[in-house]
């Protein structure tokens with residue numbers, strides 16, 4: 001194998017990091033990412049609730065990578081496919097590559113909704129979860145215990161935009177945390193958590209059995225579901241939505257945005273073959289059609305031979321990373337590149353702090369057992385054996401109890 005070939009991987013998420021882990025030693029591998037850590041996004045809800053800690057789901061890249069992989073913490077601002085270089089915001093000289101892997105993922109899609117980008121809180125990163133948690137604590141702290149129930153509820157109204165898996169996972173988690181805080185702080189009445197969804201049902205794209213469990217959990221967590229409802233405007237402390245052509249404006253302590261994803265701006269600026277949604281069209285080998293030394297995977301790539309339910313999922317990016325690493329080795333060795341069909345590995349949806357729903361081996365189950373199964377399943381999907389063992393031991397011996405929303409100043 002040509003060990004001096006420069007393999008540059010852009011993006012340290014599910015696609016990029018797992019490719020780098022598989023490629024260690026296969027050439028001069030450089031991983032560039034604008035965050036210094038990997039993020040296991042499926043458990044960002046548990047990070048919000050304090051069921052898991054930052055080090056569990058967001059380990060530093062350098063802790064995970066083999067010494068042979070060079071990690072650059074920086075943002076790629078441009079790619080020159082003709083000159084075979086990538087340029088970073090923080091470096092003058094561009095970086096040359098022999099093989100390039102694009103795995104920069106997506107960004108929140110605010111779909112042009114007025115005020116959404118400015119006032120709502122996205123839910124994609126550790127910093128977003130920190131911001132949302134702080135907003136919940138601030139709102140709780142602002143309410144005196146003797147405030148009448150209706151005023152308390154008005155001050156503690158939170159909205160989540162989008163009722164896909166992300167929206168329902170977030171809303172149930174927030175509702176459970178807030179209700180727990182009500183008890184601890186002896187507040188009067190109940191918090192209000194709404195989910196706003198344009199479509200006619202929650203978790204579109206998931207099976208009916210799992211949807212039933214999701215609907216039941218939304219009910220148990222007292223989440224108000226508004227389907228066939230469109231968000232029209234987000235203000236600093238308000239949300240306006242439209243249902244049946246009637247607009248309603250409510251006061252909100254925070255609006256969390258899980259309303260959609262679009263490809264990273266870096267990919268938007270790249271002149272290559274794309275779908276109408278802006279995804280890079282890749283060959284079955286994950287190569288770009290006009291550039292055989294450039295590969296793309298994960299949320300930015302359109303790969304045709306995968307179950308439709310896998311679009312935009314970590315499961316797909318993770319599976320593609322294995323194929324991609326093999327194909328880069330084959331390309332460097334002059335061997336034939338392979339392809340693979342990617343199938344659904346199952347679903348695991350967190351539903352509040354006590355329940356989950358899991359689809360595994362064709363069977364759906366819910367409740368507290370599903371919550372445990374989800375932790376076990378996700379331990380096995382974390383990067384590297386070493387990290388899996390550390391995290392698994394921590395969850396097993398130290399537990400995964402949520403961290404309450406205590407007053408600011410108290411230990412939170």
Ligand SMILES: Cc1cc2nc3c(=O)[nH]c(=O)nc-3n(C[C@H](O)[C@H](O)[C@H](O)COP(=O)(O)OP(=O)(O)OC[C@H]3O[C@@H](n4cnc5c(N)ncnc54)[C@H](O)[C@@H]3O)c2cc1C
Nearest residue numbers: 011013014015034041042076104105298299312313314315
């Ligand atoms: C809250 C949440 C929960 C989710 N839950 C699930 C789930 O339960 N199951 C599931 O299958 N999927 C889930 N997903 C989707 C899953 O996270 C994505 O499909 C997956 O991360 C895609 O992998 P990727 O490698 O394409 O991109 P990502 O994992 O997003 O990685 C992209 C990386 O590129 C970096 N980057 C971006 N732009 C640049 C740049 N210009 N220069 C350098 N670096 C850059 C980013 O910082 C990031 O590290 C969830 C997503 C979110 C946000």
